[in-house]
Amino acid sequence: MTQQIPSTEPELAGVRNFRDVGGLPTVDGRRVRHGVLFRSGHLAHATDDDAAFLGSLGLHTIFDFRNAADQKLEGADVELPGVRNVNLPLSDPADGAEFWKMVRDGDIEQLREILADGKGAGRMIASYRTIIKERTAEHSQVLHALAEDSVPALMHCAAGKDRAGLSIAITLLALGVEREAIITDYLESNAKHRRYKVHRSGSDASVYSPEVMELLNPLFDARAEYLAAAFETIDETWGGVDSYLEQGLGITPELRERLRERLLD
DSSP, X not given: OOXXXXXXXXXXXXXXXOEEXXXXXXXXXXXBOTTSEEEESOSTTOOHHHHHHXXXXXXXXXXXXXXXXXXXXXXXXXXXXXXXXXXXXXXXXXXXXXXXXXXXXXXXXXXXXXXXXXXXXXXXXXXXXXXXXXXXXXXHHHHHHHHHTOOSEEEEOSSSSSHHHHHHHHHHHHHTBOHHHHHHHHHGXXXXXXXXXXXXXXXXXXXXOHHHHHHHHHHXXXXXXXXXXXXXXXXXXXXXHHHIIIIISOOOHHHHHHHHHHXXX
């Protein structure tokens, strides 16, 4: 029997941005079941207590959307006995190793060059659009797995905001969850205790100066305009969610119904 998380959100010491997406409403009056779909940042720094909590959830599958560079930087996920780990690397929303090297090590002039005047937010919007258009095989695999046997499931990337956020959003669209509810859940990643910690090289005060942090904010914020761009891409490319699911992801009405039976009350 699937266990449910406590009504009070757990305080995980080494895992950021963890939450159960249960309770979100669908357009036809149902709700996402509690205890079947979770999201978080990476699990590489999970403490023993964190691992014990995660192990108590009865997880079947953990979907890790990090790429090899992320895993090298952060480490491998903690091993949870009896849980299947599926690594499906998605393109990083702020793509490119050279870009991230400048984010971590660059001086203020470099950061202005790549992020100022709306370039940071523009990069994020373009990345969300690209993931929707180019990562159909990965998102199809996730939805097929959830419909067949992979529940309860946890989806994560590095921060649990962008790649995991999009995969959760697509799953919720397939379930018929209201778009406003999907956006509200997505924006929860902005809570102070959930946010990804920015790591920059150097020790002097200028490394984290107000101007530097303002330039970096678009990369580490969850912004409604980012997810709206993903939804717009679905509508523009496929003509709507139903066509996206069927034509883009190969999700038949029968499989979609199985998914709903597994994940909805």
